[in-house]
Amino acid sequence: MRAESPGPQHEWLDAAAGPVVRPYTLTGGRVRPPVDGFDLVAFVLTVPGADPTGVPGLQPEHRRLVDLARRPVAVADLAADLDLAVGVVRVLLGDLLARGLVTVRRPPAAAHLPDDNILKAVVSGLRAL
Amino acid sequence: MDSVRFDREPAAPRVPLALKILIAGGFGAGKTTLVSALSEVRPLQTEEVLTGAGIGTDDVSGVEQKSTTTVAMDFGRITINDDLQVYLFGTPGQDRFWFLWDELAFGALGAVVLADTRRLADCFPSIDYFEQRGIPFVVGVNCFDGSRKFSLEAVRDALDLDPDVPLVLCDARDRQSGKLVLISLVEHVARQRGEPVPVG
Numbered sequence: 001m002r003a004e005s006p007g008p009q010h011e012w013l014d015a016a017a018g019p020v021v022r023p024y025t026l027t028g029g030r031v032r033p034p035v036d037g038f039d040l041v042a043f044v045l046t047v048p049g050a051d052p053t054g055v056p057g058l059q060p061e062h063r064r065l066v067d068l069a070r071r072p073v074a075v076a077d078l079a080a081d082l083d084l085a086v087g088v089v090r091v092l093l094g095d096l097l098a099r100g101l102v103t104v105r106r107p108p109a110a111a112h113l114p115d116d117n118i119l120k121a122v123v124s125g126l127r128a129l
Numbered sequence: 130m131d132s133v134r135f136d137r138e139p140a141a142p143r144v145p146l147a148l149k150i151l152i153a154g155g156f157g158a159g160k161t162t163l164v165s166a167l168s169e170v171r172p173l174q175t176e177e178v179l180t181g182a183g184i185g186t187d188d189v190s191g192v193e194q195k196s197t198t199t200v201a202m203d204f205g206r207i208t209i210n211d212d213l214q215v216y217l218f219g220t221p222g223q224d225r226f227w228f229l230w231d232e233l234a235f236g237a238l239g240a241v242v243l244a245d246t247r248r249l250a251d252c253f254p255s256i257d258y259f260e261q262r263g264i265p266f267v268v269g270v271n272c273f274d275g276s277r278k279f280s281l282e283a284v285r286d287a288l289d290l291d292p293d294v295p296l297v298l299c300d301a302r303d304r305q306s307g308k309l310v311l312i313s314l315v316e317h318v319a320r321q322r323g324e325p326v327p328v329g
Contacts, residue, residue: 039235040204041147041216072144076204076216080173086202105144107236114148114238118213119319122148125209126312129304 026061026084027091038090040076043105044069050101058099062092069102145214150314151233152203153220153259154243155251159271159301160219161203163243167217167307168205200226202233215311220255230258239265239314243301246270246279249287256288265318267295269310293320 024030038044046069052058061082068081079089096102114122152160203219218233234240240259244252252268259266270284279287285296295313300306 040218040233041149041236043144043147045142045144072142074147074214074216076218077173077206080204107147107149114146116319116322118146118148119315121213122209122215122315123312123319125213126207126215126308126315129207129308 024088024091026059026088030091032091032094037104037106038075038093039107040086041074041107043072043074044078044093044102045072045105046070046102047100052096052101055099055101058095059092062096065089065092065096066101072105143212145212147214147216149216149218149233149237150311151218151220151230151237151240151264152243153240153252153255153266154271155245155248155255157248158243158245158251159273160243163241163269163271163299163301163307163310164203164205164217164219166302166304167207167311169208170206173204173206200229202229227258234258234262234264237264239267239318241310241314242266242268243299244268244270244284244288245273246284247273249284252288256290260291265314265321267297267310267314267317269297269299269301271301272298293317 044065046066050066052063052066061084064082065078068078073081075086075089075093078093079086082089084092093102093104097104152163154160200221202221203217205217207215207217209215220233221229240255242252242255242259256266256268258264268284268288268290270279270281281296281298288296290296295317297310297313299310
């Protein structure tokens with residue numbers, strides 16, 4: 001996925017920005033998933049019994065996602081597990097969602113942040129680390 | 130916790146609630162170090178892809194070779210219990226990646242702004258960002274070896290912090306120290322809702 005270092009002529013591209021990549025080859029150039037909602041901490045769960053074998057249009061990466069999400073797993077973790085950019089994983093997950101192979105559980109919006117009991121659990125959990 | 134369960138399929142595994150905490154601060158302030166020190170898993174990195182063609186581009190076929198790049202994002206995870214996980218996301222350290230912050234900040238519980246007293250001004254943009262959006266934050270003064278020691282009051286004055294924003298000393302390399310910074314953040318969030326979290 002990584003290529004040579006970018007030239008100096010692009011303001012976006014330098015050592016700090018990272019290498020030039022061609023990550024969206026995997027998605028056929030698509031940048032946006034067909035649906036929104038794949039927050040970094042949204043959980044993805046494969047539909048029980050889902051079998052991607054023989055489903056047309058899926059790449060090996062799609063199948064890996066289906067396998068990884070047999071247990072609930074966050075979008076950020078999936079991106080790290082597959083060593084793919086989050087944007088790419090979102091597009092692939094959108095494909096899976098559109099085919100009914102996975103479900104996604106969005107995190108609550110800021111207006112519904114956790115109640116005090118949850119905050120207390122976080123504090124005691126952190127203290128116990 | 131019923132609201133966070135996946136309850137349509139009785140046999141389906143429970144989906145944990147994931148809380149998002151941002152680790153911000155200037156370039157080199159210790160964000161990556163802090164995330165690594167706190168995460169229970171190997172330091173994870175994922176990437177967000179930028180398209181130089183512009184935000185809002187739907188298709189990068191044919192242009193990716195010269196106009197896409199990636200920004201590495203550190204993240205870490207702390208499992209509190211079966212139903213609750215804390216995700217830490219280090220924010221991109223450079224101003225030109227601000228737009229990534231909006232996604233990172235969406236739904237975030239709060240933020241830790243790491244300050245390096247040698248380059249205090251580097252954390253001003255982070256503080257401005259969270260103040261403007263009403264996202265609760267604490268400031269952790271990362272005590273680097275050999276950095277000049279300032280009093281917390283002097284740092285607070287220099288940062289022009291609101292009196293209720295916690296300001297704590299920390300060592301980003303040390304898990305226990307980082308843990309205390311997170312605790313002060315969660316307590317701050319709870320206080321902002323008007324109910325203190327009992328010590329214990």
